[in-house]
Amino acid sequence: MASEHIVSSFDQELNELKNKVSEMGGLAEAQLVNALEAMQRRDTELASRTIEADARVDEMEREIDAFVVQLLALRQPMASDLREIIVALKISSDLERIADYATNVAKRTMSLAQSPQVRPAHAIPRMVRLALSMIYDVLDSYSDRDTQKAIAVWRRDEELDEMYISLFRELLTYMMEDARSISSCTHLLFIAKNIERVGDHATNIAESIYYLVEGRPLLQSRPKGGDEEYGQVEAPPSQ
C-alpha cells in the first residue's frame, strides 16, 4: 500500500511484520545453502551446525505467530491489511517447513558421510540450484510485491518435479546394479525428495503473495509432472 494509515503506529507494526518475515526467509535460505554445501563437501561439522541452527528458525516462527495474533486482536485489520497479516502467518509456516527440510538434508548428510560416494551426486546440485533460485525469487517478490515474479516461481516448480522424477529413476537403476549402494542411494533419494518439497513450499509462498496483492487466489490446478512418469525400472538381467 502506497498511502499510510492515519494511525502511524499501525504502519510501523506492519513494516515490522514484513521485516520479520523477510528476516526469517533469509534464515531459512541460509539453512538450505548450508545443508547443501555440507552435503556436497561431506562436511559433518557444517551439517551439525545447520541442524542446531534450526531452533532459531522455529523461534522466529513463534515470534511471528505471536505478533500476528496480537495484530489481529488489537488492530482488527481489514482488506489489504488483513491479507498482509494472514499471509505473513502462512509464509512463516512455509519457511519453517523449508528450514525443516534443510535440517533433514543435514541429518542425512551425517549418515552419508559414513558411506562411499554415489555417482548421481551431480543431479542433486542442479535441483538445489533450482530450488534455491525459487526461494531467492519468491522472497524478492514478497519484498517487492511482484506478482509476475511470484508466478514465474510458481511455474518453475514443474521443472523441479521433473528433475526429481528423473533422479528417482536414475537412483533406482543404481540400486539395482549394486545392492551395496542402496543405503546411500536411499539417503540421496530422501534428500532429493526434501528439495522437491522445498520447491512446493516456495510455490505456496508464491500463491500467498499473489493473494496478498490481488485479493483472490491463484487457481489451484498447477501443471504437474504426472505420476506415470515415475514409471517402472526393469532390473538388469542377472548374470
Add this chain to the structure above:
Amino acid sequence: MDENIAEAIVAAPEADASDAVDAETFRVKMTTRNVNVHYAEKHALRDVTLDIGEREVTALIGPSGCGKSTYLRCLNRMNDTIDICRVTGRLELDGQDIYDDSVDVVQLRASIGMVFQKPNPFPKSIFDNVAYGPRIHGLVSDRADLDQLVEQSLRKAGLFDEVKDRLGDPGTSLSGGQQQRLCIARAIAVGPEVILMDEPCSSLDPIATARIEELIDELRQNYTIVIVTHSMQQAARVSQKTAFFHLGDLIEQGETPQIFTNPRDEKTQGYITGRFG
C-alpha cells in the same frame, strides 16, 4: 503446452461460486435508481443506484458527511420534513414508487420504520410507547389484542422478559440499551417490512451493542434492515451487503465479506483500512 495451462490459470475469474448461490436466493425489497438529494444549493447525494435485498441487512458506511444518512432518510421520506431538501430519482418498495402523490406518508413510515441514533422513547409508560402506534393506526380492536401485540413486539425486540413486571414504568426509566430496544419494539408494533437504523448503537456500551446486534440478526428472518453505522466492525458483523459512500457518491457496494477482505475500489480500501480521514 504447460505455458498455456498456466496462462489460463493465472487469469482466474473475478466472481466466485458464493456470488452465484446468493444470486438465486436474492430478492430485491427496495429499488433505488439515480437518487439525487439537494439541500438548497448543496448537492448532498449524487446518482445513487442501489438495491436493498429482502430479509437481509444492508450496511451503509462512509465518513461523516458522505451522504449515507441522507440516503437512509430518503427510504422512508424523512427528508420530506426538511423544507430545503429536494429528492429526485426513483425509489420503490416492492415495485411501488414511494414518492408517488398517492402514497400516504404516515402509512409508508409504518411499513418502513426507523430507529435513531439516540434512543427516543415517548414520555409515556413502556406499554404505551409500544401501544401508541397500533392505536393511532387502528391495528387492534380491543384491549386483549393490544396486550398481545405489545407483548409480541417486546418479545421480538428481546426486551419483554426484562420489563414484563413494570410495563407501567416510564420508558425513560430504562437503561440506554433497553430504551433502544424499546424503540425497536415500537417500530415493530406497527408491522413494518423494512426497518431503517441510523447508528442505533452509537450511544450504547459494548454489551448493549452486542444485544442489539444479536437482535438485528434475529430480526432479519422477518424484516429487511438497512443500517447506517460508523463502526466498520459492526457493519462487518451484522450485514450481508455493504455499501460505501464518499462525498455524496456511492463508491462501491457488494457482499460484506468481499468489501472487507477485497474491496475493488481504492477509496473503499482506504476508508476501511483507516488510510484517509
